[in-house]
Amino acid sequence: MPLLGGIRPPVAALLVLLLSVAGATALILGRTDASGVSRAVLASQQHVAEDGATALRASLDESTSDLQRAAALANAAAPVTPDEVLSTLGAVYQKWRGTAVVDPSSGALLAARGENVPLSAIDVNALPEGLPPRLVTTKSGETRLLVFAVLSQPAGKRLLVASDTLSVPSITTGDGRSLIVLNSSGTILASDGPDARGKAARQLSVDAARTAHGKRPSETAASGGFDSPSGSLLGETANGRRTVAGYASITSGIDANGKTTQQKAASSGELGLSVLTTVQVAQDAAPGNHRLFAVIAAGVLLLLAALVTWVLYVVLQRPLLRLHLEARRLSNRELSRPVDVPRFAESGRIGAALESMRRELTGQAPAPEARGRKGLGGTRAVLIVCAIVLLSWAAPLLFLFNRAEQVAVVPQQLVTDQRQRTETAADRVREGLNEGYADVAAIATVVGDGAGAEQAHSVLVSTLAAHARYRSLYVVDKDGTVVARAGDSPHTPTALRTKRGVGLVDDTLNQPVIAARAPVAGKTQRTVVGEFDIPYLGAIMDRPGLGRVWLVDTGDRIVASNQGFRAFEGLHAARLENLAKSAASKSSGALLSNGEHALAAAAPLTGGGEANALKTWHVVSEQPAGWLDLPEYVAQRRTMLAGMLGLAAAATCLGWLHIVIVRPLRAMADSAEALAHGDRKTVLYPANHDEVGSVVRSLELIRQQLVDRHRAHTAQFVPGQHGPQSRRHLRRPHT
Structure with missing residues (x-):
């Protein structure tokens, strides 16, 4: 018999798959989180940080593009003095603390508006190509963002410079939330909120910068989400509350292929900035534990798997294998021993037909029950019962157990985060x-x-x-x-x-x-x-x-x-x-x-x-x-997953059995009974190389023996005919 054909593979596959589903149910549903903070809260802080990083990047890029756009418009208009350029710039854009026009060849300041631009912190003659923005520190220790553009003046090219304060993104910092902007080494450059520059915040800043370094983009990047490294961190616990942090970097990330990705146009990613947000949340002292339910569900499935496998073995596999041996014995003219007739369904009908044909080949009268004998039930009914048994395990998991709607507890922090993120969207x-x-x-x-x-x-x-x-x-x-x-x-x-x-x-x-x-x-x-x-x-x-x-x-x-x-x-x-x-x-x-x-x-x-x-x-x-990844909804989704896996395993293997074994077996039972009742003209062709095909092949050989016996019996009364043909003339059907 072929290794992948016949009745053994689907029955074995059903048992293996159900055991695997039982193991997965025990492992997945029994898993608990000991951190005391739901993954929904952690993910929410990550998203808040991503919103802040997105807003900061948009602000930096817009600042650069606005200055460069203003310079391009000034270059396209009639020539004006540097003072007039800055006056027009200030009238249109009220976004920079200070602006200046510099002669890049000599470094001379030609015009200025607002606060003094810290030009001494940069070398205007050695600015890189593309004029990316720069971060500089003033003598007072403040951080300033410098953006650049080129002016084309009659006297030659001039450098337009604008400076602004590096501020935290426009995210509400109330309700205990802190917001921090840090560089690639974890140094805090700007902050807002309670204890934003405390010891714990500084340590989290260093951890966030170290974790973000070389990390791949966030999991939402492929679907159009945040395209740089981001994540969440857990801080210290005090008085039943734990510090939860989310971080998001606007530096160049690493794509799925491990290659560095560069940010667009204004190159704000070259500044190496990250946004960190921290908030204290109440720690769940008693996280949901579904371990007992997982063990019970897995144990019930193990019992049902053993029961269904035993039923299929007793009703389908063992009788079919016995028929395979009995039919082959009869086709080899081993007729002395009666056929061991199975008791169930189509196998019983085929066994009865074989016994009837054996008695006919040996010249005996058919047994009284040989004609029209029916099994105790159809094999299709057996499969339906097995399907119902397995469905009785899967359906409650899909629709009844661990439903989260009535028991789910949504932390207030998530409501606050939703409101703050909506504020950020409105601000954008x-x-x-x-x-x-x-x-x-x-x-x-x-x-x-x-x-x-x-x-x-x-x-x-x-x-x-x-x-x-x-x-x-x-x-x-x-x-x-x-x-x-x-x-x-x-x-x-x-x-x-x-x-x-x-x-x-x-x-x-x-x-x-x-x-x-x-x-x-x-x-x-x-x-x-x-x-x-x-x-x-x-x-x-x-x-x-x-x-x-x-x-x-x-x-x-x-x-x-x-x-x-x-x-x-x-x-x-x-x-x-x-x-x-x-x-x-x-x-x-x-x-x-x-x-x-x-x-x-x-x-x-x-x-x-x-x-x-x-x-x-x-x-x-x-x-x-x-x-959301709340514990109750996570348990519900995992419970439904276990139910779907069990349902899929049952549908696949029982459907496999129905197509490969049950349907051909029903057709073969009708053919065997017709042959036993005297149909000698219908040639039987084996369609599959399995046990059913082997029985069909043996039935065809028996049909040929019956035809030859009938011819031999008739030749005794017809002159010129010889006796019965020897067995070497039996024709085996082509398979």
Whole structure:
């Protein structure tokens, strides 16, 4: 018999798989976490740190690109003095503490605004190619970020330098949270929150920097999440509370192939910065223990596996192997001993037919029960009973045991983190809108009097290529007529194109139209309009572990989302609308429960800049608690996994048995009975190289013996015919 064919492999495979599932159930469900802090809280701190690192990287990159963009616009306009360049820069961007124009050949300071730029800390003649940002320390010990751009002046190239304070990202540090920005060696450069520069924070900073060094990107990088090293750490325990930290680096990471990945454009990754957040959480003194349940479930499955295997062996395997031997004996003309007829199902029918044919070959009368004998039950029924037995173990695990909805305890820290992360998302939306207005205001400085349509078009095209936040950019005259355009066709109504500010300008289309409009100084009375790309707003709200996020307007209508949405549709639940209304002036978070727990939060777009006009808009988020790594939900998922594994093992092996053994066995029983009842014309062909095929092959040889016996018996009364043929003339069917 072939090793992979016949009845033995599926029966053995079923036993092995069920034993494996039992072992996996005992190991997986019996696993406990002795740290006292759920993985959901650890993952949440990691995500908070990733949000901070993302915001910090966006701020650094935007600062560099804004300065370089301002220099490019100044180079494209008519030549002006260094003082005028800095005056225009300060009027458009209010983001730097100090700016300066330097002659790179001599190092001479040509113009300056704001606080003194620490030029003595750098060598302007030896700046690397690409002018990446630099971190310098002032004489007072403060850290300053320097960004650079090149100005093309009639007197030669000049270096535009801007300095700013390195600040922590705009994440709320209340409720005991600390936020720290550190360098690659673990030195704290900026901090906020309680005890942010204490001994414990310094030690965690060193640990975070050491852990992040050479680490691969986070597990969410492949799905579009954070693309640099990140993780979580456990700190000291005091008074029943434990310090939990999350860290995220904005340095160059290592991809899945072990190769270094470089950050885009502004090269903020070269600064070697990381963000660390710490918070103290209550330690769970009695973490969930499902070890007893795991042992009982595994033990029950072991008993059922033994029972099902024994049934299959007794009802299917042993009778079929006996039939294989008996049929081969009869085909070899060993007819002296009666057939050992099995008692069950199709095997009994085939055995009875073999005994009937044996008696016919020996000239005996058939036994009274030989014709029409039926087994005690069908083999298909046996498989159904085995399936029901195994399903009785798997189904409760899938639908009944360890259900988390009624017993899950969601830590308050997760509700707080959801609210703070929603605040961060709202701040990113507000900053994105403000940056968009700053871009169109910068364009407005070079498309005024004396600027032709061709020059305006060139500036618009270059700006659109440099930023992904716009769907279209265009310049209109005082009547709203488009003078120059880049990107898609304008969707802003003509009457609203010359109205300064940021806001929703059209809610009649199948996609919201949000635009930033900045007037152009001069007699032309032009206005620069930038229409935001709605997917861009959804992308900056999309963060791992935050769930579904919506941007809603004053009427709580959805205008952007990190997932698919229908424009200007209301939120899907009244509880979310009530939460948004409760966050009129400050963020709000809650644990919602309506059959299933969900973390929800809402935060208004409050803050400075032109986007402050949208302060009645909100960012609303919802995260089902079932997606979190809470102990109760982890136990539920593992229990369901064990049930699915058991169900899959049973379906695979029993289905295998049905296809390979049971269905051919039923057909063979009908053929054997027909042969015993006198059908000598139907040729039997073995379809498989297994026990069933062997019995079919033997039945065909027996059929040929019966045909030859009938011919020999008939030849006694027909002249010219010889006696019975010898056995050497029996024809074996081709297999």
